[in-house]
Amino acid sequence: MCTVTFIKHQDGFSLTSNRDEQATRPTFPPQVYEEYQQNLVYPKDQKAGGTWIASSEQNISVCLLNGAFKKHMRQLPYDRSRGQVLKERFAFQSNSEFIHKVDLNNVEPFTLLMIDHADQLDFKVLVWDGNQKHCKTVDTTQNHIWASATLYSDEQLKNRQIWFQKFLNNHDIINAEDILNFHTGSFTDDKSNDMLMQRDQELKTISVSQIDINSTQKQFIYKDLVENKDYVLNLNTLCQTV
Secondary structure, X not given: OOEEEXXXXXXXXXXXXEEEEEOOOOEEEEEEEEEOOEEEEEXXXXXXXXXXXXXXXXXXXXXXXXXXXXXXXXXXOOOOOHHHXXXXXXXXXXXXXXXXXXXXXXXXXXXXXXXXXXXXXXXXXXXXXXXXXXXXXOOOOOOEEEEOOOXXXXXXXXXXXXXXXXXXXXXXXXXXXXXXXXXXXXXXXXXXXXXXXXXXXXXXXXXXXXXXXXXXXXXXXEEEOOOXXXXXXXXXXXXXXX
8 A cells, every 4th residue: 555566468467565554453364355246355454444455356456555645644533444435446337436426525635546457447546635536547558656645755756666667677578476576675775665664663564465467367466474474366266255
């Protein structure tokens, strides 16, 4: 939910997210949940019940970053968590319908990446700044990187963009494992702003999640960096796993 990349493959894409969070915040590893009359797979935040990345049997994948365009002052209490808002996307038929109809009154600012990959890719970004919705369509022929405005400054985002471009330049063909290696790599001596970040004894990158979609397989890969465990769920058989 804090650094996210989208990489377009010839026959699909990879959406990969680093979660920078308090290491003591309890999390369930990804599993299948039956919600909104469909099957969803996602890791769950035990405290708020939401998530930062999810995929559905309807071929919708959604990923959350905290914050909008700049770091904001929190104004507690909020109506519901941003991770709950992410799941609400699955109650709507399309990205555009969700953007138009979802009520974000008294929700903390966020950035939501939404990919409909049922047919042709429809990739929308919804940014909620606390007062207004901002929406744009993402060019799915290009690769992209985002970073949470609540944790990373514009300069730190630019550094990530430089690392990302070097990574792209060094790979003629990029597979899912290459991307995971990028997300778990080290690119600076400043550990507080590295890809695997750690700012004190608690705030650090605690997991990496990846939705990898291609013509032969669909996978949800989850690396628990606290427990040093890896999980792989086959999204092709999502309907059969409940």
